[in-house]
Amino acid sequence: xxxxxxxxxxxxxxxxxxxxxxxxxxxxxxxxxxxxxxxxxxxxxxxxxxxxxxxxxxxxxxxxxxxxxxxxxxxxxxxxxxxxxxxxxxxxxxxxxxxxxxxxxxxxxxxxxxxxxxxxxxxxxxxxxxxxxxxxxxxxxxxxxxxxxxxxxxxxxxxxxxxxxxxxxxxxxxxxxxxxxxxxxxxxxxxxxxxxxxxxxxxxxxxxxxxxxxxxxxxxxxxxxxxxxxxxxxxxxxxxxxxxxxxxxxxxxxxxxxxxxxxxxxxxxxxxxxxxxxxxxxxxxxxxxxxxxxxxxxxxxxxxxxxxxxxxxxxxxxxxxxxxxxxxxxxxxxxxxxxxxxxxxxxxxxxxxxxxxxxxxxxxxxxxxxxxxxxxxxxxxxxxxxxxxxxxxxxxxxxxxxxxxxxxxxxxxxxxxxxxxxxxxxxxxxxxxxxxxxxxxxxxxxxxxxxxxxxxxxxxxxxxxxxxxxxxxxxxxxxxxxxxxxxxxxxxxxxxxxxxxxxxxxxxxxxxxxxxxxxxxxxxxxxxxxxxxxxxxxxxxxxxxxxxxxxxxxxxxxxxxxxxxxxxxxxxxxxxxxxxxxxxxxxxxxxxxxxxxxxxxxxxxxxxxxxxxxxxxxxxxxxxxxxxxxxxxxxxxxxxxxxxxxxxxxxxxxxxxxxxxxxxxxxxxxxxxxxxxxxxxxx
Amino acid sequence: xxxxxxxxxxxxxxxxxxxxxxxxxxxxxxxxxxxxxxxxxxxxxxxxxxxxxxxxxxxxxxxxxxxxxxxxxxxxxxxxxxxxxxxxxxxxxxxxxxxxxxxxxxxxxxxxxxxxxxxxxxxxxxxxxxxxxxxxxxxxxxxxxxxxxxxxxxxxxxxxxxxxxxxxxxxxxxxxxxxxxxxxxxxxxxxxxxxxxxxxxxxxxxxxxx
Numbered sequence: 001x002x003x004x005x006x007x008x009x010x011x012x013x014x015x016x017x018x019x020x021x022x023x024x025x026x027x028x029x030x031x032x033x034x035x036x037x038x039x040x041x042x043x044x045x046x047x048x049x050x051x052x053x054x055x056x057x058x059x060x061x062x063x064x065x066x067x068x069x070x071x072x073x074x075x076x077x078x079x080x081x082x083x084x085x086x087x088x089x090x091x092x093x094x095x096x097x098x099x100x101x102x103x104x105x106x107x108x109x110x111x112x113x114x115x116x117x118x119x120x121x122x123x124x125x126x127x128x129x130x131x132x133x134x135x136x137x138x139x140x141x142x143x144x145x146x147x148x149x150x151x152x153x154x155x156x157x158x159x160x161x162x163x164x165x166x167x168x169x170x171x172x173x174x175x176x177x178x179x180x181x182x183x184x185x186x187x188x189x190x191x192x193x194x195x196x197x198x199x200x201x202x203x204x205x206x207x208x209x210x211x212x213x214x215x216x217x218x219x220x221x222x223x224x225x226x227x228x229x230x231x232x233x234x235x236x237x238x239x240x241x242x243x244x245x246x247x248x249x250x251x252x253x254x255x256x257x258x259x260x261x262x263x264x265x266x267x268x269x270x271x272x273x274x275x276x277x278x279x280x281x282x283x284x285x286x287x288x289x290x291x292x293x294x295x296x297x298x299x300x301x302x303x304x305x306x307x308x309x310x311x312x313x314x315x316x317x318x319x320x321x322x323x324x325x326x327x328x329x330x331x332x333x334x335x336x337x338x339x340x341x342x343x344x345x346x347x348x349x350x351x352x353x354x355x356x357x358x359x360x361x362x363x364x365x366x367x368x369x370x371x372x373x374x375x376x377x378x379x380x381x382x383x384x385x386x387x388x389x390x391x392x393x394x395x396x397x398x399x400x401x402x403x404x405x406x407x408x409x410x411x412x413x414x415x416x417x418x419x420x421x422x423x424x425x426x427x428x429x430x431x432x433x434x435x436x437x438x439x440x441x442x443x444x445x446x447x448x449x450x451x452x453x454x455x456x457x458x459x460x461x462x463x464x465x466x467x468x469x470x471x472x473x474x475x476x477x478x479x480x481x482x483x484x485x486x487x488x489x490x491x492x493x494x495x496x497x498x499x500x501x502x503x504x505x506x507x508x509x510x511x512x513x514x515x516x517x518x519x520x521x522x523x524x525x526x527x528x529x530x531x532x533x534x535x536x537x538x539x540x541x542x543x544x545x546x547x548x549x550x551x552x553x554x555x556x557x558x559x560x561x562x563x564x565x566x567x568x569x570x571x572x573x574x575x576x577x578x579x580x581x582x583x584x585x586x587x588x589x590x591x592x593x594x595x596x597x598x599x600x601x602x603x604x605x606x607x608x609x610x611x612x613x614x615x616x617x618x619x620x621x622x623x624x625x626x627x628x629x630x631x632x633x634x635x636x637x638x639x640x641x642x643x644x645x646x647x648x649x650x651x652x653x654x655x656x657x658x659x660x661x662x663x664x665x666x667x668x669x670x671x672x673x674x675x676x677x678x679x680x681x682x683x
Numbered sequence: 684x685x686x687x688x689x690x691x692x693x694x695x696x697x698x699x700x701x702x703x704x705x706x707x708x709x710x711x712x713x714x715x716x717x718x719x720x721x722x723x724x725x726x727x728x729x730x731x732x733x734x735x736x737x738x739x740x741x742x743x744x745x746x747x748x749x750x751x752x753x754x755x756x757x758x759x760x761x762x763x764x765x766x767x768x769x770x771x772x773x774x775x776x777x778x779x780x781x782x783x784x785x786x787x788x789x790x791x792x793x794x795x796x797x798x799x800x801x802x803x804x805x806x807x808x809x810x811x812x813x814x815x816x817x818x819x820x821x822x823x824x825x826x827x828x829x830x831x832x833x834x835x836x837x838x839x840x841x842x843x844x845x846x847x848x849x850x851x852x853x854x855x856x857x858x859x860x861x862x863x864x865x866x867x868x869x870x871x872x873x874x875x876x877x878x879x880x881x882x883x884x885x886x887x888x889x890x891x892x893x
Contacts, residue, residue, distance in 0.1 A: 553845075555845070561814060561845050562814045562815065562845070567841070595844065597843045597844075598723070598727060599724065599726070599727060599842075600724075600751060601749060601750070601751030602749075602750055602751070602842075603747075603748055603749050603750065603882060604840050604842070604882045604883075604888075604890055605726075605746050605750070605840075605878065605880030605881075605882040605890040606726075606840065606842050606890065606892075607724075607726040607727055607729070607730040607742075607876070607878060607892065608723075608724075608726075608727040608730055608731070609730070609843070609846065610847075611843070611844040611846075611847065612847070613844070623844060624843075624844045624845060625843055625844070626841045626842070626843065626844070626845065627840070627841065627842050628840070628841060629817075629838040629839060629840045629841065629890075630817070630818050630838045630839070631836045631837075631838045632836060632838075632888070634840070635883060635886075635888070640842045640843075641751070642842070642843060644843075660843065662842050662843075
């Protein structure tokens with residue numbers, strides 16, 4: 001950043017209070033292929049903030065469209081003397097106007113209009129706003145609501161102390177008021193559910209790298225972002241050296257816009273959570289709509305210096321990608337993959353390193369509510385082989401990852417990572433993993449041209465927004481139908497021609513789309529044109545001539561027919577055309593045709609005969625026209641004039657009538673289909 | 684109808700004196716024909732009759748020059764004999780006869796081809812390929828000898844797509860003329876039609892369609 005400022009705006013460099021925004025533009029298969037973040041740090045101090053880039057334009061519309069929406073957060077002043085900064089930016093080319101609101105813990109509201117010019121960033125201190133609002137207390141809510149262009153607005157909120165001994169990010173959530181439970185909740189969850197997979201309990205896990213004797217204060221905040229009262233439930237699934245267990249916190253009732261805090265540390269003994277339990281999976285459920293409740297969870301020591309933050313995932317998914325993970329003398333990464341569904345599922349976690357050229361795969365079955373835990377440094381240093389027997393290089397210091405639910409359906413995974421700094425005690429955390437959604441869903445093939453009674457296989461394919469790979473998502477489509485079953489019938493992964501004509505095939509299903517970290521299950525209908533074709537005429541032909549002189553006669557596919565052979569052969573390749581006007585080519589193998597060759601005139605003692613043929617894999621009907629024999633080439637002056645009639649075997653319909661004039665060294669083919677009674681003569 | 688057909692076949696066998704070979708086709712006069720219309724070359728009509736009525740028809744002789752003349756035959760109700768009679772009446776080049784085994788032979792009156800009468804003393808053919816049949820016959824010693832004596836070459840002139848191959852069958856011949864060999868092959872192969880036509884003198888070319 002500093003290099004960029006030096007080049008383009010040196011007057012802003014090293015200026016206290018200077019700020020702005022960054023746009024990262026790139027060309028890729030999909031806007032979610034790359035993810036960027038700015039990291040603001042004070043070198044040598046436990047002060048680091050990650051400012052994730054958020055997708056703009058169409059990519060952002062997956063989750064939040066251009067309609068109304070809001071950015072919601074929780075303010076917290078755990079210690080006195082902390083600086084807090086709220087940064088709000090508008091990534092669009094238009095002014096966005098909205099309402100900035102602050103709330104105290106009880107939901108008491110203060111609001112003022114806020115307008116952000118094109119690409120404008122505004123910075124404000126929450127403490128100043130609270131003073132202005134006359135709100136008191138140590139925590140409450142923040143909201144920036146806009147009536148339009150919600151996807152253009154982003155915000156982040158941070159706190160630090162002037163001495164550089166502590167820092168804290170306070171997550172801001174995007175809220176789509178139109179989001180439905182169906183598109184954000186699945187895998188057996190009947191209520192809106194969010195998971196904080198790695199809440200550090202009072203006594204931290206030695207793997208977290210915090211100084212011995214550190215006592216943490218695990219804290220959970222839950223805020224009601226709506227104007228109606230909401231109930232909620234919180235469950236802690238703890239795990240430690242002596243075992244694991246689950247406990248429910250008392251049921252919540254949150255007044256409109258109210259925020260509630262849980263100090264878990266003092267409650268641990270009362271809740272029956274032993275001191276040697278280091279971690280808890282926090283599960284928040286609510287009968288409200290998605291994001292009506294937001295929650296944060298963090299664990300810091302009394303001074304705010306040493307701490308670990310876990311985020312509430314806002315939904316489940318099938319495939320996520322993220323990073324980077326670090327492991328060196330001062331850093332480590334702990335990660336979990338939580339199964340938030342009601343059924344056991346098989347999960348594959350892949351680490352990518354060496355610029356994406358190498359991979360390390362772990363596969364595990366996770367029970368409902370269970371977690372897969374990964375200690376990145378341990379994988380490296382303990383020389384743990386992956387499922388293929390591969391080892392991570394001993395000097396590996398970083399990797400990215402992706403995690404996939406191998407079970408069918410939209411997935412039940414909630415991955416999370418925790419960055420550990422063994423030296424400073426606090427570390428910027430990797431951003432949320434990106435939900436790898438299925439983008440550009442469509443039929444495969446993209447159009448059906450088929451014959452009556454012919455059944456073609458069909459599939460619904462999509463592109464993986466992270467990898468660009470093709471996904472078969474047919475299983476996500478539960479309704480398959482035809483606009484006109486009298487023309488074509490459409491059933492699951494099958495299209496069958498019935499009668500000549502045109503219709504549309506459709507499939508309806510729920511497709512998992514990725515909107516940044518959030519997976520959205522979107523109802524979609526994809527359509528495909530279906531033309532039921534009838535072979536009506538032949539196009540072409542395109543001829544290829546071969547002369548033989550004591551050679552092996554080959555057919556039009558290069559297969560031996562007889563040997564020796566003297567004379568010539570011309571292979572005529574016909575395309576099969578349908579009934580449309582103008583006719584379309586039928587690309588279908590195995591269409592059978594009959595051929596009647598009436599000898600009209602000859603001087604070499606021939607009689608009429610018949611033949612059969614069928615289209616090849618390229619849809620061509622290849623007609624082999626030879627004149628010759630096993631002992632001698634046709635003598636000069638030899639001729640045969642034929643009237644050739646080609647009919648469709650299944651119906652007997654005439655598709656081509658030609659005059660064939662075989663002369664001693666060449667044959668000519670003249671199409672007389674439009675005047676089939678024409679008398680064929682020598683040319 | 685089926686019973687009637689069997690009875691007429693038995694009667695046909697019974698009235699052929701001196702028959703020593705298997706019956707290949709019924710008598711032409713006993714094959715009913717309804718609503719037949721032809722406007723075609725004689726050779727084409729004969730091939731069509733063989734195919735349509737599954738009766739062995741062989742044509743042999745010498746045909747020089749253009750053969751494009753057509754004849755018209757229209758019979759509403761009659762027999763195969765009526766059609767053949769109509770054909771030779773209109774195209775005086777031909778005459779027809781029916782051998783003891785029921786095969787119909789059409790020869791060219793003014794230009795007979797003695798090759799058809801060459802006696803083959805012994806011939807065993809097992810699963811012949813259609814495309815090789817003409818060469819196979821030309822290598823039969825008696826046939827080969829005749830060809831050499833007359834300075835002729837015999838094979839099948841392919842014009843258009845190669846002929847469809849035959850199914851599996853075998854033929855065992857003892858002391859029969861080449862026409863009889865071709866009758867047997869035509870019957871066993873289901874082709875029913877054969878022709879041996881010399882169409883050129885210098886050099887002598889004989890086109891055989893087995």
